[in-house]
Amino acid sequence: MIVQWYSNLRKPVYTYTFFVCLWGILLFMSIQYHHLPDYSMSDWVMIYSMVAAVLILEHYTFQIPPEGHRLSMDSSVYLAALFSFGTNLTLFVLALASVVSFMHNRAIVWWKHLLNFSAYTFMILCSSAVYSWFGGTTGAFNLQHLTAYLFALFIYFVVNSLIIGLYYLLLYKGRLYEIIKGFLSDVVFAYLSTLLLSIVLVIMIVNNRSFGLFLFLAIGMVLSHLFRQLFKMYNEVTEKANTDLRTGLYSHSYFEEKLDEYMRQSREQGQPLSLVMIDLDDFKKYNDAFGHPKGDKLLGFFGQMVKSHCEPKGLFAARYGGEEFAIIMPGFAKEQARSFMDAFRKQVNDTPFEGVEVFPHGCVSFSAGILEISRETYDKSQLIDWADRALYAAKAKGKNTVFIYGEESRLPPMLENDIYELEQQVKIFLYKDVYTYKHSKRVFAYAMEMAEYLKLRGEDRRQLVLGALIHDIGKLEIPRDILNKKSKLTGDEWEIVKKHVLWGKEIVSVTPKFKDLIPMVEFHHERFDGKGYPNGLKGEEIPKQARLLSIIDSFDAMTTERPYQETKSYSDALQEIHRCAGTQFDPELAAQFIGYMEGKLSEAEAAVTAEGDHDD
Amino acid sequence: MVYDGIVIGLIVGFLRAGWRNGITALSQIRIKGGLIFPILLATQFLLYLLHDNVSFIQQYNGYMFMLVYAAGLYVLVINRKEKGFWWIFAGVALNFLVMLVNGGKMPVSVEAASVLDPIYVDMLKSGDVSTKHAMLDNSTVLPFLGDIIPLTKPYPRTQAISIGDVVMNVGIFIYLQHAMASRKMGLSLLNQNNID
Structure with missing residues (x-):
């Protein structure tokens, strides 16, 4: 058990987590130790309100499209507490909120709570140091301290980005600059508003105490709710944009996007990757015989078959256009892909469908071209072209066949x-x-x-x-x-x-x-x-x-x-x-x-x- | 204060679930040892009535309330699987704790009580207000768990409450929402199936 712990700890991301937690907790203790909580009853009321605010805002965590970074507005509460009541009370609020959240969200692994707590401790302490360094004092909002406020906000943000950026750097590898840049470009506006709201909260909290906080909380909840709706909408729209309504498969553009991703993945993992282009045989004939509505039904039917056949195997199937379909097969070498496609072809041939008698083969059939993507191939459009050529070779051989690119006679x-x-x-x-x-x-x-x-x-x-x-x-x-x-x-x-x-x-x-x-x-x-x-x-x-x-x-x-x-x-x-x-x-x-x-x-x-x- | 969470929870619950679904959902609520609650309430009421007449009760009133609390906590624990009951338990436990360490009475801060009728503050200061409350002073243990939170406008009621009350009411609210609103979703799914 201990050995396993130790070997886990040696992974950079865990080592990092460990040290952030250790230092966060040590810092927290060293500051709170000299200052045991001795607050007046009205301070306690304020502390309770702020803990509640933090917890509620945490509960209303929202995500920002497109990457879905999770954000909550609790930072504005901490900053407002820092500006109005000082570091100790803020850290105390943080500790209480962390304990409650730890007990409430037991689904989250315990050290993530600790990491979160330590990260906030760092952020609060750094921005507190900067705040007092620029001459800021606790209490009501003071226009003369504007620089102090702004620098404190800035440092809070910087420390936050650094801690999160380093964590993801160690977790996913990559370059710190890129990660932070990606993070910033997505959340900078949401973050900015959170930080500015903290100043608003300072103004309200000092004048109206709990009621100011309550008002702020209401605004925060409404905003979070709106952001959530936005994210939901964004997801729904992307989903719609990425799927083809007729067949339920993914759309052409999403296929191109994904192809890049799969190619990169296969290169990194050294696994084979095959690309299959499929074309329904004599679809036009069917369309002409029964009209487009019936033809659409056939497309939908075939799309569903492709989907149900591909999804369990983790294959990515898309409607490429018209009666053309494309499948990305990660982990499939060309021969595997061929036997898979041949089995599927047989199944399609054997499935009855209304009006198949107009087809020359007397059944629904398709031709397919397979291309195994080799490590040297980079150009996406060429790949599709090659797979297409194999497909046309299959068509030329009388349809209802599967061909591998490079094996048709040149x-x-x-x-x-x-x-x-x-x-x-x-x-x-x-x-x-x-x-x-x-x-x-x-x-x-x-x-x-x-x-x-x-x-x-x-x-x-x-x-x-x-x-x-x-x-x-x-x-x-x-x-x-x-x-x-x-x-x-x-x-x-x-x-x-x-x-x-x-x-x-x-x-x-x-x-x-x-x-x-x-x-x-x-x-x-x-x-x-x-x-x-x-x-x-x-x-x-x-x-x-x-x-x-x-x-x-x-x-x-x-x-x-x-x-x-x-x-x-x-x-x-x-x-x-x-x-x-x-x-x-x-x-x-x-x-x-x-x-x-x-x-x-x-x-x-x-x-x-x-x-x-x-x-x- | 117990009623606030129930009332708000019910109002929001009915708004979300609608009348009929809400009522149906409420009628389906099952709590283990549910009968204990009304008995506890009746006991409390009885103690309050007899308090002035029976010297035995007057003497041990605080401890009897403690017993009532302990029984309540027991019912909460056996129902801990219900959504929100942990919150209720935590709230009641916090109140229980502060009363336990302060001789069975809930300490009330004068500051918070100032939102109430001034007569009440006077009574609090003179030390003979009620069976359950006492003035918060320097000798009070864990003062921050006492009734220190003043509730006043814009909240429709004027009260001084403790953090335990707040936590407990959050729990009640969560429980009612879960019981009423999730039931509604289940029903609408059922209806859809029937139509199909």
């Missing part, structure tokens, strides 16, 4: 514009056949990876990547009934489907700069053995990139769910490609594709087992 800038342009064209599938849209996006993603893997450069790379994106554009012309037909196609219908490569060729050839993509669109259904369509080209007659595209196209078609087809697992699909190498597919390219995919799968498998081991 694109050379020249290609990027063309990709964007073709993307706009492919987007038209969203209205007609979302499966084709998502298929195009995935094939495009595979093509990107293959281009990387095969080290394709320049034109080859461009042809493969852009061709993959646009290859099925001709399906626009296929009637919906056929596209969405669940049973087997008739011969005529099959002929129509086959035509999509030619229609696609026509569509692509409209834009001169995409002429080089025509073979990709036209020939991606040609077979290596010459049994494909439309022209029945054979072997090397088919351009190399088109041969590769055909493999990717088939692989994706096999591995994705389609109404008229059963889904194959990745390894089964690779087996099928292997089986068809030489007949349907170019054997060399097929082998390369299989090699790449197998490497990727075993990597993923290894990651899964590693994670499994980790869990154990």
Whole structure:
């Protein structure tokens, strides 16, 4: 017990507290010792009144916005007592008030009472010394002592700031100057009025004794009450300003403010910090279908889900704007953030909501971009930008996904514009056949990876990547009934489907700069053995990139769910490609594709087992 | 002086809680050993009546009052969990203390009593005022706990009171506020739930 006491005491803030208390009490004793209280009955009445005043004003402690420094007007009573009745009586009032307050507020830890008492003792003694040094005498207000009053007030204030400033300096670290400056800028006016009121009280107390004090007390209570109301109002308004009414989440501006704070915190504590940007998928579609009131309901619903999911984990969720949301995840590395977001995404997908049938996925869904903030990143706006980019990558991949910044494939800038342009064209599938849209996006993603893997450069790379994106554009012309037909196609219908490569060729050839993509669109259904369509080209007659595209196209078609087809697992699909190498597919390219995919799968498998081991 | 805290407490309580809620709240007050209070009051009154007639009582009057006080303190202690009762206890104890050390009588300062009717001051000086009071002089122990606080205009009553009285009345006030106003909040919450 004693050892623990001692080690506690060695913390600077406690050492400081200890010495302030010790000196405060010693000083108090040495002064009161020579002057045992021997007051007349009317003095006692005055003392009682002042103790009561101090206690009441203490009870009416108010806070000053914005930081909420706690202030009470009891200082004016002490100062008035000092000016009118001298140091001894003032200290006596202080002691009585401290004892009562100690017995009354037992919730406050005992040494804080002592610290408070000692601080007041210092303040009273210093300002008393200055007061008499400038020729001030106790008794009624005297205009000739004006300098003495003012200097006493000033010193009282200075000592107070120093004692409090040092305490917070040791408690929170930082610079004394900054702390005192912050303290001063907030409370200086409230403090000034408190101090000036003490002079008013001197005038009243001497002329009207207790009644003067009573009057003062009434004013003090009213003022304190008003300050309290002000603080309450301020808090309510800030709260309102910081939250978004629609969703109950925090607002954009408060998010930016908090992001700085969280970044600083994570830097100081060396903890990871992730930033997530979320965008509701196809919200506009919902809005258009049901009108804004319904759309607002969806936003509110989603906001509540975000809130209830994030709050228990101590995450900071805000509505970034429109249907965009942002979450700050202190302590989350990017992988943790991803698994958290994926779990949340699944939960959102599974939650029923009115009218979700208008969404392409048939449920409420969102895309998210994750950025883990590293120690070097300082610029806030860039961070949001990066997370946004990951978000758009997730959108580009067909939505309802979560992406980590830096893990989406990087694109050379020249290609990027063309990709964007073709993307706009492919987007038209969203209205007609979302499966084709998502298929195009995935094939495009595979093509990107293959281009990387095969080290394709320049034109080859461009042809493969852009061709993959646009290859099925001709399906626009296929009637919906056929596209969405669940049973087997008739011969005529099959002929129509086959035509999509030619229609696609026509569509692509409209834009001169995409002429080089025509073979990709036209020939991606040609077979290596010459049994494909439309022209029945054979072997090397088919351009190399088109041969590769055909493999990717088939692989994706096999591995994705389609109404008229059963889904194959990745390894089964690779087996099928292997089986068809030489007949349907170019054997060399097929082998390369299989090699790449197998490497990727075993990597993923290894990651899964590693994670499994980790869990154990 | 006991009544001032009750009256003010009730007035403010009714203002805050409203008539009906206030009455309901008051009817719900439960104090442990609550019956002891009226008995104590009756005893006090009886002692006052019989004081001049029965010599036994006249002789030991001060000590009997002390007994009444001690019983009152006991009731306060067993109810110390109630809000404000610690204040009441402290006030009564202060009064009790000063009477105990001054032969069972409350010392009254002439200075404070000067706000009262001058006849009363004369009676105080002559030493035969009442069963409970005595003049405060140099021989008084703990004089600052005696009736030294003059109450006069603008306060509606003219009185000399002690610090114990003040503390006790603060306690009564706090208790009544708590009993009446917090009850009101509880009720309004209940009503809201019903409407929903």
